[in-house]
Amino acid sequence: MNDGTTRREFLGSLAAFTLFPLEQEKPELILHNGHIVTMSAANPVAEAVAISRDRFLAVGKNTEVINLAAPGIRKIDLGGKTVLPGFIDAHSHPAQAGLSHLRMVDCDLRSISAVQAALRERAAKTPAGEWVLGFKYDDTKTEDGRPLSIADLDAAVPDHPAHIEHRGGHTVYANSLGLRKAGIDEKTPDPPGGKIDHDPVTGKLSGRVAESAQDFFDKAIPHNFTRDDHREGVKLISKMLAKTGITSATEAQGNPTDLRAYQDARDSGDLLYRAYCFINYRFIDAMIEAGVRTGFGDEWVRLGAMKLVCDGSISERTARLSVPYEGRPNDFGILVMTEEELYTYGRKAHLAGWQIGTHANGDVGIDTTLRVYERLQREDPRHDPRFRLEHCTLINDDLIARIKALGAIPTPFSTYVYYHGEKMRYYGAERLNHMFALRSFLDAGIRATQASDYPPGEFIPMMALQSEVTRTDTKGNVWGPHQKITVEEAIRVGTINGAYASYEENLKGSIETGKLADLVVLGRDPLKENPSTLVTIPVERTMAGGRWTFES
Numbered sequence: 001m002n003d004g005t006t007r008r009e010f011l012g013s014l015a016a017f018t019l020f021p022l023e024q025e026k027p028e029l030i031l032h033n034g035h036i037v038t039m040s041a042a043n044p045v046a047e048a049v050a051i052s053r054d055r056f057l058a059v060g061k062n063t064e065v066i067n068l069a070a071p072g073i074r075k076i077d078l079g080g081k082t083v084l085p086g087f088i089d090a091h092s093h094p095a096q097a098g099l100s101h102l103r104m105v106d107c108d109l110r111s112i113s114a115v116q117a118a119l120r121e122r123a124a125k126t127p128a129g130e131w132v133l134g135f136k137y138d139d140t141k142t143e144d145g146r147p148l149s150i151a152d153l154d155a156a157v158p159d160h161p162a163h164i165e166h167r168g169g170h171t172v173y174a175n176s177l178g179l180r181k182a183g184i185d186e187k188t189p190d191p192p193g194g195k196i197d198h199d200p201v202t203g204k205l206s207g208r209v210a211e212s213a214q215d216f217f218d219k220a221i222p223h224n225f226t227r228d229d230h231r232e233g234v235k236l237i238s239k240m241l242a243k244t245g246i247t248s249a250t251e252a253q254g255n256p257t258d259l260r261a262y263q264d265a266r267d268s269g270d271l272l273y274r275a276y277c278f279i280n281y282r283f284i285d286a287m288i289e290a291g292v293r294t295g296f297g298d299e300w301v302r303l304g305a306m307k308l309v310c311d312g313s314i315s316e317r318t319a320r321l322s323v324p325y326e327g328r329p330n331d332f333g334i335l336v337m338t339e340e341e342l343y344t345y346g347r348k349a350h351l352a353g354w355q356i357g358t359h360a361n362g363d364v365g366i367d368t369t370l371r372v373y374e375r376l377q378r379e380d381p382r383h384d385p386r387f388r389l390e391h392c393t394l395i396n397d398d399l400i401a402r403i404k405a406l407g408a409i410p411t412p413f414s415t416y417v418y419y420h421g422e423k424m425r426y427y428g429a430e431r432l433n434h435m436f437a438l439r440s441f442l443d444a445g446i447r448a449t450q451a452s453d454y455p456p457g458e459f460i461p462m463m464a465l466q467s468e469v470t471r472t473d474t475k476g477n478v479w480g481p482h483q484k485i486t487v488e489e490a491i492r493v494g495t496i497n498g499a500y501a502s503y504e505e506n507l508k509g510s511i512e513t514g515k516l517a518d519l520v521v522l523g524r525d526p527l528k529e530n531p532s533t534l535v536t537i538p539v540e541r542t543m544a545g546g547r548w549t550f551e552s
């Protein structure tokens with residue numbers, strides 16, 4: 001391969017050769033009589049597909065495809081049902097969420113007393129001295145109109161240390177014993193990039209701890225998960241994702257343990273989605289030393305980008321903004337890593353051939369991250385680095401132009417407008433026209449993706465479509481109507497754009513001959529559905545690599 005041939009072209013020509021034997025191959029399964037929306041420009045709608053092993057062998061009209069069938073081959077009549085490519089969730093935390101579902105109390109409840117009851121029940125079954133752990137608590141979704149207090153937690157869990165993660169993942173709530181075990185008292189100073197909350201009147205600890213101050217608990221809570229627990233976590237979340245039509249997901253804050261869990265789950269047959277596993281920057285030295293980089297792996301488990309974090313979160317109102325939060329004139333949010341730190345880690349990864357994905361929500365966070373990426377490309381230009389802006393929530397015209405010039409990929413929250421409507425007032429109606437800005441991205445030719453960020457956001461692809469198309473929450477409030485996109489665009493964002501974000505657009509993301517047989521069969525056609533009921537479209541079956549991963 002000389003310098004004139006890029007690596008990708010070389011791989012492309014290899015793919016053409018491997019297709020040749022497929023020509024003589026007989027299909028093992030034919031799906032026919034469907035309304036197949038392929039997301040392929042050359043052949044946008046088909047009626048049937050033939051599948052051999054894990055790939056599409058043919059895509060076309062019923063008669064063409066059925067003619068390929070040898071006698072006795074399995075044929076499934078789709079009865080006119082709509083088929084889409086399998087959905088790709090480009091930013092989520094599935095392996096870690098699966099582990100949480102295995103062990104922690106699911107605090108996605110609608111009152112503080114319900115949260116207390118769930119924790120009390122768990123405490124009763126927990127040996128003395130061990131932690132009671134909760135997750136998915138959301139202060140804006142309880143009817144009480146106030147956050148969980150240290151007194152609430154002490155009342156529910158008096159004899160065990162307790163640690164409840166907010167749904168957004170950037171704040172936690174602990175009881176008195178939990179704070180003590182973590183080494184936090186009233187005099188503990190805020191660490192850089194973190195905050196230990198105090199009652200503004202009494203100065204006593206409130207129990208709420210934000211951003212890097214959560215590290216106190218990381219040291220105190222024993223991580224006694226076995227290797228098998230990690231595999232079980234992937235198995236559990238696999239079923240949850242497959243049920244909604246997801247066939248690929250990015251593990252957006254992964255580490256070597258997650259990578260091993262994915263391989264274990266793949267080997268035991270429990271992995272039902274293709275994992276693109278990011279690696280947190282803290283592990284990058286060991287990974288580079290091992291000689292691996294982005295792209296290493298196979299179609300089921302692949303190494304993704306190195307993950308950096310620039311600022312705070314949208315759901316917990318800590319994203320770094322240039323204009324303060326509504327009604328909080330001094331609150332601009334927070335920066336988690338300095339620009340110099342982002343650059344230092346970024347440079348290391350960039351030079352070693354890694355893609356970089358940086359969490360950047362607020363306009364200040366995005367500006368800072370782009371400055372780092374621009375500097376990396378200026379100093380050490382790399383072909384097709386596909387820098388990623390994880391979330392990339394609040395944009396303006398200047399940021400859009402720079403994202404386009406860099407060829408960077410934003411992964412905005414897909415279900416937030418619909419699911420987290422009650423948080424939108426903190427940003428205000430005007431600002432919402434520049435948030436989760438799919439219309440702006442697509443108009444500029446930027447390949448934005450579908451991304452749930454589960455657990456913070458819901459991962460249901462049909463909810464993503466409804467949220468993106470209607471920009472309307474569950475109570476009927478419209479947030480940022482300028483950013484509405486069409487159903488067809490939303491499907492593209494959730495399929496082929498997701499494949500591009502992991503350098504796999506030649507492998508998946510559309511229903512085309514030679515690509516992986518990943519698809520979803522829906523109960524109704526989203527292109528004909530009233531946009532306000534898209535979320536109710538049932539998923540009937542999901543297939544990944546020619547195997548049904550979900551059947552209703």
Ligand SMILES: [Zn+2]
Pocket residue numbers: 091092093252253453
């Ligand atoms: Zn995330």
